Structure formats: C-alpha cells, structure tokens
Amino acid sequence: MRWGIRHRLEFIEFRLYWGGTVNRSDLMERFDISINQASGDLTRYQSMAPGNIRYDKSAKCYRAAPGFQPVVLTPDSDRYLAWLRLDAEGIVADAGISPADLPPFSTVPTPRRAVPPDILRAIVTAIQRRQALAVRYQSMTAAAPTDRWIEPHALAFDGFRWHARSWCRRDKVFKDFVLGRILSVSGQDPAESDPAQDAQWHQLILLEIVPHRRLSLPQRAAIERDYGMVDGYLRLTVREALLYYAERRLGLDIDPDHRSPEKQHIEIHQRIRLS
CATH class of the missing domain: 2.30.30 (SH3 type barrels.)
Known part of the structure; x- marks a missing residue:
C-alpha cells in the first residue's frame, strides 16, 4: 500500500476512534484531494473494516460503529493528550480532529523561554x-x-x-x-x-523511583498505576549531566522525610550508574 493512501486511512481511523465521525470533506480539506479520491479512501476503509463504520444519512457523515476496533493504527493516549497540550500552547493547529469533537480542556500555562x-x-x-x-x-x-x-x-x-x-x-x-x-x-x-571527554554527558544513570514510603497500600497501588510502574518501580535512564534537572522536575530534589506523601507521591529508591 502506498504511503499516501495509508496515511489517509490512518487519518480516517484516527477521526473515527477519537471523534466518532468522518466525512469526505475532512479528507479533502486535510489532504487537498478531490471528492473522488476521498470517496475512494472511505470505500477502501469500509472494505478493510466493514464492521467499523456506518453511514449516517441524516448527518451526511460516517460514524464509528458500536463494535469499532482499530485495524490501521494503534490508539495512543499519550499522542492524543500531547496534541491537546500542544494545541493549547499554540504549537500545533491541526491533528486531524474537528474542534467540535474535542472535549473541553485547559492546561497550566508554561512561560515561553525566548531563544532568538x-x-x-x-x-x-x-x-x-x-x-x-x-x-x-x-x-x-x-x-x-x-x-x-x-x-x-x-x-x-x-x-x-x-x-x-x-x-x-x-x-x-x-x-x-x-x-x-x-x-x-x-x-x-x-x-x-x-x-567524548564530557564524562557527565556520556555517563548514564538509572533512576529507580517508588511510591512514597508513607502512602497507604491502596495509595501506593494508585501511584504505581498512574506512573506505569512495573513491580513497584519506575525506571528512568538519564544522563548524569541532566540528573539534577530530572530530579527537580519530578519533585525529587527534596528529602521525602521532609515532605508529606500527600505533596510528594514518589521518592528515589536508588541511583545506579550504568557502565
């Protein structure tokens, strides 16, 4: 399958999965293609996944069927949420979702650090x-x-x-x-x-992060799920030159004994120098 066709099929599925609808004009506007090409793409997608899509005559659009299952792309929550954040910051303007299909959202503003x-x-x-x-x-x-x-x-x-x-x-x-x-x-x-002589740049550190020791067992389980921990650990690899920044950003630059678990949910178990 040619890359251009696959890209448009991914767009169709992305719209159906996250927005629930798609129509020919979406494809025409996004990819600057003709109505015949857009119709062909939707027909191709229907043949690939006949149980995924149905046409709504009153709304003149295709809707995701109740048993919708992606066949072209793997849904990625990180990608969707990252796009919402980048859209809010004005960095991207179009990820393939109609504004009408977006949930209400807002983000904590981050100051732009000016770089000429x-x-x-x-x-x-x-x-x-x-x-x-x-x-x-x-x-x-x-x-x-x-x-x-x-x-x-x-x-x-x-x-x-x-x-x-x-x-x-x-x-x-x-x-x-x-x-x-x-x-x-x-x-x-x-x-x-x-x-090559920048030792701190080339030295990698494995950070093993665990839930705060004073959290209850249910709270610890929630933190493990939230951070995607495996066997109770979140393992991050960071350059030694960036270790201070990483720990500060995660709120790990303060001794957990000097901060309540309600405010500091995680702590460092150990730092391992990787050879």
Missing part, C-alpha cells in the same frame, strides 16, 4: 561543524554579562528550557549554557575540546 533564531542557528551550526563561538552570556552568578568562548557539542532540554552543553574555555569545564541567556555571538573558531 539567529542564536539557535549559530549554536546548531557550531555543533555540526565542531566550532567554538565567542558569546556574550548573562550568568546568574555574575551581575553583568561576560564574554567567553564556548564549544557546544549537544543541546539539552531540562523540561522548561533549552541548554547548549559546551566546553567553556574560561572555566575549562563542560557545563550548560541556557540558550536564552546567550545575548550575542561575535565570532567562530575551530573547536579544541573532545566531546
């Missing part, structure tokens, strides 16, 4: 070409901006903002530079550092 495109482009280019950059950077440990040479070798996201993982020529150490705090780039130079 020219700064990001310079960082990405430096990573790709193994270049050093002369930057003006505002650190939170200095009252005023400082000039320094950095040698970026990777990008990292801490859950809230993006960093350039870089060798700092001034401090002679690999560290993180917040992209939004790079005020300007004024020069390039061949990089001198070896990214």
Whole structure:
C-alpha cells in the first residue's frame, strides 16, 4: 500500500476512534484531494473494516460503529493528550480532529523561554561543524554579562528550557549554557575540546523511583498505576549531566522525610550508574 493512501486511512481511523465521525470533506480539506479520491479512501476503509463504520444519512457523515476496533493504527493516549497540550500552547493547529469533537480542556500555562533564531542557528551550526563561538552570556552568578568562548557539542532540554552543553574555555569545564541567556555571538573558531571527554554527558544513570514510603497500600497501588510502574518501580535512564534537572522536575530534589506523601507521591529508591 502506498504511503499516501495509508496515511489517509490512518487519518480516517484516527477521526473515527477519537471523534466518532468522518466525512469526505475532512479528507479533502486535510489532504487537498478531490471528492473522488476521498470517496475512494472511505470505500477502501469500509472494505478493510466493514464492521467499523456506518453511514449516517441524516448527518451526511460516517460514524464509528458500536463494535469499532482499530485495524490501521494503534490508539495512543499519550499522542492524543500531547496534541491537546500542544494545541493549547499554540504549537500545533491541526491533528486531524474537528474542534467540535474535542472535549473541553485547559492546561497550566508554561512561560515561553525566548531563544532568538539567529542564536539557535549559530549554536546548531557550531555543533555540526565542531566550532567554538565567542558569546556574550548573562550568568546568574555574575551581575553583568561576560564574554567567553564556548564549544557546544549537544543541546539539552531540562523540561522548561533549552541548554547548549559546551566546553567553556574560561572555566575549562563542560557545563550548560541556557540558550536564552546567550545575548550575542561575535565570532567562530575551530573547536579544541573532545566531546567524548564530557564524562557527565556520556555517563548514564538509572533512576529507580517508588511510591512514597508513607502512602497507604491502596495509595501506593494508585501511584504505581498512574506512573506505569512495573513491580513497584519506575525506571528512568538519564544522563548524569541532566540528573539534577530530572530530579527537580519530578519533585525529587527534596528529602521525602521532609515532605508529606500527600505533596510528594514518589521518592528515589536508588541511583545506579550504568557502565
């Protein structure tokens, strides 16, 4: 089956599964195809899954049948909920669901961390070409901006903002530079550092997370289901360079003995260095 046809069949099934309806105009608008192509796609889907779809003459649309079972795609709750979040933040505008089919929803707003495109482009280019950059950077440990040479070798996201993982020529150490705090780039130079020597970046840590020790057994069971724990453990692999950010984002940077289980539902069982 050609990719274009399969993509349209997935769209039909996505609409039926999450929205309950689909019609020819949905396909025509989404894929810029003719009415004949749209009709052909719906006929093809009916032949593949005759028990999944029925035509509603009064509404002039196809509806998911009561015994609907996906045959083209595997339903993914994470994908659907992620789309709702991205739609609320204005990052995506169309995932194939009609606004009329969406449930009421809202999200906690996350401040946009401004990253000028020219700064990001310079960082990405430096990573790709193994270049050093002369930057003006505002650190939170200095009252005023400082000039320094950095040698970026990777990008990292801490859950809230993006960093350039870089060798700092001034401090002679690999560290993180917040992209939004790079005020300007004024020069390039061949990089001198070896990214393979960034031990914290390459060292992986396995975080074993468990429900808070003071939760009741039913509460622990609920947390295990909520976090998708297996045998009572949630196991996350994170780079050592990002370990602090990961623990802070999960609320694990506070001793569980100093915070009530009602506020901190999980705690760290152990950290394992992976070879």
